[in-house]
């Protein structure tokens with residue numbers, strides 16, 4: 001059954017998709033939301049720390065901008081960061097208008113402090129249940145507004161429109177209701193990142209980045225795919241699934257200790273535990289190697305119990321349920337894949353290189369995060385750039401993102417014989433973690449890229465009429481991350497190469513990837 005309205009199609013129901021749908025409806029448009037699981041299932045739901053916005057008395061968008069640029073290691077697109085930081089207070093106000101209740105202290109919005117922020121500027125809700133609160137509130141508004149929602153419906157393929165036409169998409173339902181192709185219409189890609197493809201990840205398992213693979217196959221320009229952010233503190237406890245321990249806990253005074261009980265971060269960076277995420281993650285990797293341990297520890301025992309449990313109810317509840325009292329015991333943590341900095345290249349209006357295709361949220365690459373995202377800037381990007389997409393769909397103007405100075409044409413499907421095997425999906429996940437992880441080098445990357453390409457050659461459909469499988473999407477997304485990481489012969493932000501350990505001025509540029517014209521249909 002085709003979507004009932006003929007308005008814009010929004011793919012994804014995280015903060016970006018829900019916000020765009022609600023605002024489009026307010027402007028009189030008739031959007032449909034397509035989402036592959038249940039409406040509320042998304043990365044957004046698991047966000048803890050909050051949303052960065054310069055609303056405190058001693059803060060300003062200028063300071064927020066400065067921190068965003070500093071974290072981004074020379075690659076932040078300044079107009080994008082200016083827009084993000086200046087618009088942040090307005091977007092937070094919009095969430096309040098939609099009914100999100102942020103935490104307050106004596107009637108004043110409470111502001112958390114997070115790594116690499118020079119001010120306390122992170123608004124949060126339900127203590128550390130910010131994402132859940134936002135997701136549930138926006139979902140309620142979507143239902144009240146009567147917006148068409150199609151759950152358990154998966155975007156499988158995107159087909160560019162002819163000449164000036166809008167794209168069409170191919171959707172399927174897992175229940176075997178068949179496959180359908182929509183009529184041409186504006187499409188908003190809000191499918192989130194690819195962090196869940198990594199063996200060790202803070203993301204839910206649905207976050208496998210197929211939106212990236214689908215857009216690339218259709219010919220969209222991607223950029224900055226090598227920049228995967230690793231979160232330094234994800235719980236590793238026997239019997240518990242990976243569970244993020246927000247940076248805000250370190251903002252409240254928790255410190256990191258190695259297995260010998262030593263506090264090590266002051267040796268690595270003047271900001272110690274509040275250094276940028278890439279620095280903390282690599283410091284942990286070094287400490288694990290040095291002490292031959294499998295985890296380091298977050299020590300929150302210095303935070304008064306009432307404050308700890310009051311500010312971080314979700315985390316404390318999870319830990320206590322798993323037999324750990326965070327006010328008395330150390331919390332075992334390791335870094336894991338967390339956030340996809342790169343993605344489908346867009347301009348500041350959310351336009352991609354394909355006419356009629358817009359992207360916002362984690363799937364998009366605006367250049368706003370440079371080489372390293374500042375904590376709590378990603379829920380925000382979904383709102384700020386989501387708003388731009390809304391305005392653009394309502395009053396469209398022609399335009400497209402400029403390709404980065406370095407843009408490589410990638411042949412896909414790769415030539416040569418394919419070889420997959422029954423556990424190929426797991427192999428992709430393992431290789432991403434071991435070879436395309438926190439510390440990379442040419443030998444590891446080339447081996448991984450070779451395997452991704454063999455798996456891709458074996459799993460990519462032969463005929464344009466066939467739909468790519470989960471494995472075909474995964475091998476392509478992994479290939480693009482590995483390919484870009486191999487090409488960038490330097491270290492910058494979240495991308496660290498042990499064979500090129502410092503930034504190189506010639507690489508102070510984004511890296512674009514586009515499908516080679518000879519790459520088949």
Ligand SMILES: Cc1cc2nc3c(=O)[nH]c(=O)nc-3n(C[C@H](O)[C@H](O)[C@H](O)COP(=O)(O)OP(=O)(O)OC[C@H]3O[C@@H](n4cnc5c(N)ncnc54)[C@H](O)[C@@H]3O)c2cc1C
Nearest residue numbers: 012013014015016036043044049050155192361362378379
């Ligand atoms: C544990 C955790 C904690 C975090 N904490 C914070 C924080 O405190 N502050 C912050 O700013 N950021 C945080 N982040 C990052 C932030 O949550 C995400 O970047 C943000 O939520 C992404 O929103 P989104 O709308 O772009 O994508 P998501 O919220 O990931 O939503 C993507 C949607 O697309 C759907 N989808 C995907 N593929 C398809 C397909 N093929 N067909 C149909 N639907 C599809 C999914 O089902 C989902 O509904 C955290 C992330 C995690 C994992």
